[in-house]
Amino acid sequence: MSGKAVALILFTVLVVVGMVLTYLAGRRTRTAGEFWAAGGAISPARNAIATLGDFMSGSALLGGIGLMFLVGYDALFYLVLPLLAWIPIMLLVAERLRNLGEYTLTDVLVRRFRSGSFRIVLAISTLVITGFYLLAQLVVAGNLFALLSGMNYTAAVVLTGVIMVLYVAIGGMHGATVIQVVKAVLLLTVLFGLSVLLLVRFGGDIGGMVSKATAPNGGMDPLKPGNLLKSPWNMLSVSLAATFGVAGLPHVMMRFFTVRDAVHARRSVTMTVAMITVASVLIAFVGLGASALLRPETKQLAATGGNLVTPRLAEALGGATTLGIVSAIAFATVVAVVSGLLVNASSAVVRDIWSQFGRARSSDREVGRGRIATVAIGILVVAVAVALGPGFNATVLVTLAFGIAASTNVPVLLFTLTWRRFTKTGAITGVLTGLTSSVVLMLLGPTLWPGSHPPISLSDPTLIALPLGIIGCVAGTLLSRRQAAGEFEEIQIESELGRRSVPAHAD
Structure with a gap:
């Protein structure tokens, strides 16, 4: 049986199992709190694994290894610095966000100013950030499924879009969390498996593998910076995006609201950091192994932005069957991460935009609207991914999302939680300035x-x-008029002590 046949069979099995798990999880989804935040019922361990799945997406497994293969040293900016960003999140942000007892990052930011216009501005920011993340995953999916099935890139992207929409429309956050947990375990399994196969191939001689991987390749020296980031200013800019962007990613911060309380949020982040550290080390190691083994194929692999380096490495190490297994799991990771992204994007449309122009919120209506929004967003993102084409490295696209998040959400979040004088006008101006300048x-x-x-x-x-x-x-x-400090005092107290008088996820 060929590697493509193995991949398609395993992929079909994973999709069917995923649909069943999503359906079973979706049966628990009745209220808005359950659809958006799983009712705050996710355990710290499950949430940590799901957060790993959100953060270490298909772009990390395929794009990260591919970037390490193509540019060497510069890839470390994209792999290592986001890990450092979790330290201030763990120490300063996680507990305070969960104490405020909301569903999304936008809900937290709007709590202080209670402004419909500010909510709409934040929703637009969320959609742009999430859109770049979704595009990265769909570019990976299109390249990968085209390789496996013989489909063209466009058909592969459309198929991925259909599957991701079904996952979220059926299961909401419960379903997305189940899929993310399974996907994260599979991702770590693939990384460990490829690492073991590399050690076997090189007879345990890690030094020899690294020496071969870091030897100059034509005009490119993998050990020197500048192969991708051509100037110190580019390096500094990517460093800022990777370090500060995580705290502004709506779909990652949304994970803090799926656990019971602030203590569980901190535990969840601690476990997440440990798992991301392991995954990052393995990605770098596998990327070096790919550089050592696949150097003659650099030109062909660069044509797809390096996104197919991982499947090609799997084939070189274990033949067609290993190619099939790794490719199917890689595709499953892409489908899984877009599920979480779609939950976040649909929440922006329904809770932050639709609610400003319709009747008062109803839990049942919100769930129905969430499913409609999921379908609409899925169609739009698939169309853009098709227009964008297959040649972009997914990790680079994700880092652009980090940059937008760092420039829009992070300043507003920090000022909301810490600056008494901060006003609604300042918040709106900050988001619009950061968002507009980033996109331009x-x-x-x-x-x-x-x-x-x-x-x-x-x-x-x-x-x-x-x-x-x-x-x-x-x-x-x-430049705006001073506002009463009562909202600041309220959010300060609640972020430290929790919402004593309001249930965490009341509907």
């Missing part, structure tokens, strides 16, 4: 500019957009 800089930069001579050489917008977002917050606040 990306469109004019080398990553998304269609020609070979972009107007701006900065590949990531964060170096400029993050300071502009902060300036927008400060300027908007200082």
